[in-house]
Amino acid sequence: MHKTQIRKEFKEFHKKLWPGMKHYPGGAMIYNIARHSRARSSRKKLHxxxxxxxxxxxxxxxxxxxxxxxxxxxxxxxxxxxxxxxxxxxxxxxxxxxxxxxxxxxxxxxxxxxxxxxxxxxxxxxxxxxxxxxxxxxxxxxxxxxxxxxxxxxxxxxxxxxxxxxxxxxxxxxxxxxxxxxxxxxxxxxxxxxxxxxxxxxxxxxxxxxx
Known part of the structure; x- marks a missing residue:
């Protein structure tokens, strides 16, 4: 599979896994993933x-x-x-x-x-x-x-x-x-x-x- 296709599919997978989070060239930074996960969880309204x-x-x-x-x-x-x-x-x-x-x-x-x-x-x-x-x-x-x-x-x-x-x-x-x-x-x-x-x-x- 061509590198461009691999990069495209990775970006699509990334969008599904962390919707609304910006994709960084070469992969998402772990710091930003952790920060995004924390922010996403804090928005959940648990009873x-x-x-x-x-x-x-x-x-x-x-x-x-x-x-x-x-x-x-x-x-x-x-x-x-x-x-x-x-x-x-x-x-x-x-x-x-x-x-x-x-x-x-x-x-x-x-x-x-x-x-x-x-x-x-x-x-x-x-x-x-x-x-x-x-x-x-x-x-x-x-x-x-x-x-x-x-x-x-x-x-x-x-x-x-x-x-x-x-x-x-x-x-x-x-x-x-x-x-x-x-x-x-x-x-x-x-x-x-x-x-x-x-x-x-x-x-x-x-x-x-x-x-």
Whole structure:
């Protein structure tokens, strides 16, 4: 195919993909594509978006407050009996807070699929946080997982194949004394996990190209 024809078809494809955006010789500049995508997303009128963002910000601010409150004990007493617990909760809360900020920015810029990919790992971090709160002994093993091999061992021992969900079911069941209620609560907590998993799967992209 002639270069002129290729350039013409590229311009047509570009107009369909980013309508209203000027085409630059040699291809569109990434900066301008990103700016255009952000502007296009901001024009979308989503139902009660401001309300949901306010609720989300309240939730995010809680993790920020937790991370701030945990820094002081670690500074004042590095050898207290809750050192591993406080250190684990601090690391996880800071990571979760950072992820939530990134998810917020991506969603407002229209990158909801990318936000779901980050959210999937954020949910796992929240699960580990809950597990450590329920069983503080896990915190020492978490802090000891300071290299790739130990981190992988920790993940397979406590996280992989739904282990955290099963762990939480047993703990909730012991508190409620009602297995059905515990199962229902955990199912409600994890009902969106399949959506998050699908969003990160390569086959999910195929839907975009179906006729």
């Amino acid at each position: 009660q978006l401001d309300t949901w963002v306010s609720i989300y910000d309240e939730y995010t601010s809680w993790f920020h407050s937790v991370s701030i409150s945990l820094q002081d004990p670690l500074k004042t007493d590095r050898y207290n009996e809750k050192l591993y617990l406080n250190r684990s909760l601090l690391v996880l809360s800071v990571r979760i807070f950072s992820d939530l900020l990134a998810i917020r920015s991506l969603c407002l810029d229209g990158f909801d699929v990318q936000a779901k990919n980050i959210l999937r790992s954020t949910v796992e971090n929240i699960d580990v946080l809950c597990a450590i709160i329920i069983d503080p002994d896990i915190s020492e093993k978490f802090c000891d997982a300071n290299d790739p091999i130990k981190s992988n061992e920790f993940w397979h021992r406590f996280v992989s194949k739904g282990k955290l969900g099963k762990f939480q079911i047993e703990k909730v069941n012991s508190m409620l004394k009602d297995r059905d209620a515990a199962d229902s609560l955990i199912k409600m907590m994890y009902k969106y996990n399949e959506v998050l998993g699908a969003a990160s799967h390569p086959c999910f992209l195929r839907r975009s190209f179906q006729p």
